[in-house]
Amino acid sequence: MNQNRMSQNTIPDGSAQPSDAVHSGPPVTVNRYGPLQRLNHWITATSLILLALSGLALFTPALFFLTGLFGGGQNTRLLHPWIGVVLFVSFFIFFFQLWRANLPERTDVVWVKRIGDVVAGHEERLPELGKYNAGQKFIFWGMTGLILVLIASGILIWDQYFGEATPIDVRRVAVLVHSIAAVLIICIFILHVYAAFWTRGTLSAMTRGTVTGGWAWRHHRKWLRQLVGRRRIDPAK
Amino acid sequence: MSGTMAEQPRTAVSNPPVRALAANFGPQDLLRRSATSSLPAPQRQLTAVAKLIDVSKCIGCKACQSACVEWNDTNPAIGVNTGVYENPHDLTEDMFTLMRFSEWVNPETNNLEWLIRKDGCMHCADPGCLKACPAPGAIVQYTNGIVDFIHDNCIGCGYCVKGCPFNIPRISRADHRAYKCTLCSDRVAVGQGPACAKACPTQAIVFGTKEDMTRHAQERITDLKSRGFANAGLYDPPGVGGTHVMYVLHHADQPGIYSGLPENPRISPLVETWKGMTKYVGLAVMGFAAVGSLMHGIFGRANRVSREDEENAEKLVEGRPVPPPDSEERPG
């Protein structure tokens, strides 16, 4: 178990990305997301929130009051699809940066099997994880698939421009699919946000762009090891 | 405006009275209101009205289309001829009714029949448009059966189009509101019949109480049967609870030959699901996710990074010994 004898050939693949980096401390900090990535994420997040609110306003009468946030029913109906376009574009810019890091691995299967330990916070019972755990990958691919479904079904029911493009039967299917996908994506959103808060120290990843070394050690050790192994050790800032 | 109330209409061709009249039904007579969960029950039940379109009497003259345009003051576009007699080519926000023409060779007689059907809102007893509409009060149904769009409340989302089993409402690209036949609710409210019925030269369109119209339809069906149309019948589809616009068809066993009139129309199960189960289950699921998260957050323990974790990280970075990387299993 001599770490010092680790060579480059045995650098673990923790799905680190080119801009990730570890800085010696104390305390140790790790760069997780650059400034553009954070902007991208928050644009995506804001759009999703606005879409959820405007969508929910049209989903059930009890929530119709939410149209007030957008300046009324007509505005809500007008803006929702446009924000959807923003979401789609923004998300997929993000997608093309992160998809490789989110590809499934064998450790994901173990993680999933040990979901009880995950939820209870017993991380020591889980294998060492790369940049993203299975839960995060689930969020990622879930969002990807659902956003695709939402943009496709959304366009089909965007009457202003596509009202006559497809037969009515197709539009009926689209509207049901859109609402189901929306419910699911809201659930995923809830899960994603909660997980970010419950796992203390995560927020800074998307606000400042960095996490602590301990956070990385605890939650994404393989990633940390990879970063260290890449000898990207800079003097502490 | 003060004035006496008008009688319920019996026929479409009575001439209007010259004195001002108050509307004889209104917002207090709603049976249903879109996106409204607690609508007070109406105080009275109006007599159910109906417009009966006898397709066998219709000569396809389009007087009904022009009367509808004139009464509702719409401005249908002047299109082009695409090889058919239908103009415009579909219902639009400016054309609430449309003569649809189909040439059908009757396999029993080998004779050509030119079936001309006046398309438009059927004023269903169980309106799919109203069920689908998310905007409170944009679509209402009166106890006399008239289903009306209240444009001030309409948000132009087009859900009503999907909800309608007959694909009738149309959204205006200009003012972003949905439009369809109103059964001339404004005329009916002062004791008149709809403009189309007034204009129809052969009285193929008649208007009155649903009971009277059903009775009249039976007379027409008897006449048709005497002329060899053994399957003549009334189109008043039960799948939507019956409609307040009905057809007398020569071939009631084959509604589809009349330019695609649905044989057994009902609100699409997709729409029922969307406005039914999806809502309840969806809200429940989202609610569960939210509450579940909340509970977990309150009663569970936060997932914190420990002092040891930070030290291990430092050790790793400085190259000092740390616990080795695992190989799937960790001692625990």
Next chain:
Amino acid sequence: MTNSWTDIRNTDLVVVMGGNAAEAHPCGFKWVTEAKAHRGAKLIVVDPRFTRTASVADYYAPIRQGSDIAFLLGVINYCIQNDRVQWEYTKAFTNASFIVKEGFSYSDGLFSGYDEEKRDYDRTSWDYEMGEDGFARVDETLQHPRCVWNLLKQHVSVFTPEMVQRICGTPQDKFLHVAQMISECSTPTKTMTSMYALGWTQHSHGSQNIRAMAMLQLILGNIGVRGGGMNALRGHSNIQGLTDMGLMSHLLTGYLNMPTEAETDYATYMKSRQFKPLRPGQTSYWQNYPKFMVSFQKAMWGEAATAENDWCYDYLSKLDVPSYDILRMFELMNQGRVNGYICQGFNPLMAFPDRGKSTSALSKLKFLVTMDPLETETSRFWENHGEYNDVNPASIRTEVIQLPTSCFAEDEGSLTNSGRWLQWFWPAATPPGEARNDVWIMSQIFLRMRELYRKEGGAFPDPIFNLSWQYEDPNQPTPEELAKEINGRALVDLTDPADPSKVLVQAGKQVVNFSQLRDDGSTMSGCWIYSGCFNEAGNNMARRGTEDPDGVGVYPNWTFAWPLNRRTLYNRASADLQGKPWDPSRKLLEWNGTQWTGYDVPDIAPTARPDQVMPFIMNQEGSSRLFTRGMMRDGPFPAHMEPFESPVPNVLNPRMRGNPVARIFESDVARFGNSEEFPFAATSYRLTEHFHYWTKHNRVNAALQPEFFVEISHELAAMRGITGGGWVRVWSKRGSVKAKAVVTRRIQPLHCDGGRVVHVVGIPIHWGFTGAARKGFNANTLSPFVGDANIETPGFKAFLVNIEPTTPPGVVS
């Protein structure tokens, strides 16, 4: 119409042939719907196309346009062969028993007396054999070989079902089905009504089409009865008024005749208008002609018309040709022989045949004045609209003056409908801008012309100076003043001839109707048949009484029907020789022993005995005519004649082209095409959504039917590679048009004589280059310049074309 719109609900069988009643008269058609709904009446449609009328018919049979005479004579033949004739009616009320003189004959499609050079018949052989008593000879047993009945039988015998199929293309079984349904109406208790229109009149043998049906109706006993009749569906709200008021060059008002050059004086004119009865005791009501003629002249020239000057007979123009109809006028115009044209409420560039000729004709005028509420194509004939009106304005020297007029909704006056009802109407709006009503414009023209004649003199100004113009404001005669003039009044006290001390009508008072008109200059009346419309009782045309005693459909208090508020003409024929109604359940008139009583004004002297005086009182015979003597130029019986441009030769005489006596101008001889170059049979017609060339100016109508199209069968489309909704070019010897194609099952190929398949091309007329609808080409670019032999109605309904797919027109509309 011989009957009325409301009477149609009394019928058992409606035959729509030569017309498209539901599309052209949707409101009037409701009476057919009523008959169907309440009497179980049946509807038959016979038409080259399966129209919207056919869509509500009980039976439809196709027919090649222009072959209606063969079809109808075939039905007559069927009825005679199957003994489906109303014998009592036929024997008593038609001239079936009249004996025709020796020398009359018919063979190979021609009657006796034909002169091929002159394109005319010498009709002297077409007449009755006269007895020494001066009356026509009859054989009531109908045995005489030359009695009308036997001649008719022989004439129609060639029209077997097989012959009908050969000529008309109507499958035999369909023809027989129609004939059988019609023949059922030969019983006294079943009637049939014929509703026809331009599908019959707009042929070079149009009048004979109508004759054929009239003859059929007579032998079935359906004229003068409730639910029967020959019911012409006029195409314009006041076109009946146009013919009644004599707005045709050969007529004065009330169907009095314009004199000809040969009639140099009044005595000569009246010599051939004695109208002596041809059978004893008959009315021959035209014997009253002088009363109407003199009253008319008094209306025109007032005090200037006296017995001494033959009532200003010399003021009347004298015809040097049979008529100056529209075809002749445009032919003369095209020869450069017309200086100016006042075109009032007309759009000839669109409405007349052979548009190329019309354009050329108008270009040769010195001036053209149009009076119209709309911007018509005629007023803009000189303006280039690309392919839609390809003219060079620089080469046209015609000065065009457009005078905007009020339209009908801004006028007050009367409209005469198909049922002869004069209905008074009031304005609903005021005319826009500088638009003026027609009466004002014409008054101004007259007053200024008169003034110019006074100042400058001119050839024979007397008729102009002496024209009676007694109006409170000469600049603007009111509709009531004109209506009163038309009704007529007493110019002096009219006394009872039996008792001169008794004054029947005071001087200056309106006559009650034309029965009070006299031939001694003591009365005046602008139009005798309208007399009674505005008498001392008031404006009878403005009455709106909806009473209909016993629901017979007469409505005696609704407006005023000419003549004398009589709703069904020849109504005495609704009863037998004892005066008992043929059908007691549909009584119209009945003889009570001393006079005629019933629901309608009797069309016979009230005390005329039923077994003595016959119902057709305007005829010298007293009876109706199955044989029309020399009164029609092309035959006393209808003969089968092909259209001038026909896809098939005339089977009875292949050498004969069209109507042998119809007028063809020399300049048009070369403008007829043949079936090699133009293999397809075209017909032009109207759609419900439009009225001629007016409604394309209306946004609603334009939206309902926006663009010019032609209709063809699937078979023709396949033959020529045409798809529905695509552009096609249709051309005839006279011109070429582009249109969208409507490919339909409603037009079927017709299998005619010798295995020939005739393909019909249907061409609706309503588009041009002005208005709200899409700019379009015009059907009359294609139609031929030939008219009916008797009345010159152009033959719009049957001509030849060719067709091919093409590119869209180059001009953006």
